[in-house]
Amino acid sequence: xxxxxxxxxxxxxxxxxxxxxxxxxxxxxxxxxxxxxxxxxxxxxxxxxxxxxxxxxxxxxxxxxxxxxxxx
Numbered sequence: 880x881x882x883x884x885x886x887x888x889x890x891x892x893x894x895x896x897x898x899x900x901x902x903x904x905x906x907x908x909x910x911x912x913x914x915x916x917x918x919x920x921x922x923x924x925x926x927x928x929x930x931x932x933x934x935x936x937x938x939x940x941x942x943x944x945x946x947x948x949x950x951x
Contacts, residue, residue: 908919
C-alpha cells in the first residue's frame with residue numbers, strides 16, 4: 880500500500896515548468912535559503928498575489944499582470 884499525499888498536496892495544482900526555468904528556480908531557492916524550490920515558488924506567488932489583491936480595480940490588475948509579463 881502506498882503513502883497517501885497530505886491534504887495540502889491534494890489542494891495544490893500541478894504546474895509543469897520548462898527544464899531551464901526549473902533549474903533557475905532551484906538555484907534561486909538554494910541561494911535564498913529556502914528549504915526547496917516549492918517553498919520558494921509558493922513565497923513568490925503569495926507575494927505577487929498580495930500585490931494584486933491590493934489593487935484598486937480590475938484595470939489595475941490587468942496593468943500589473945502585463946507589467947509582470949503574464950499578459951500581452
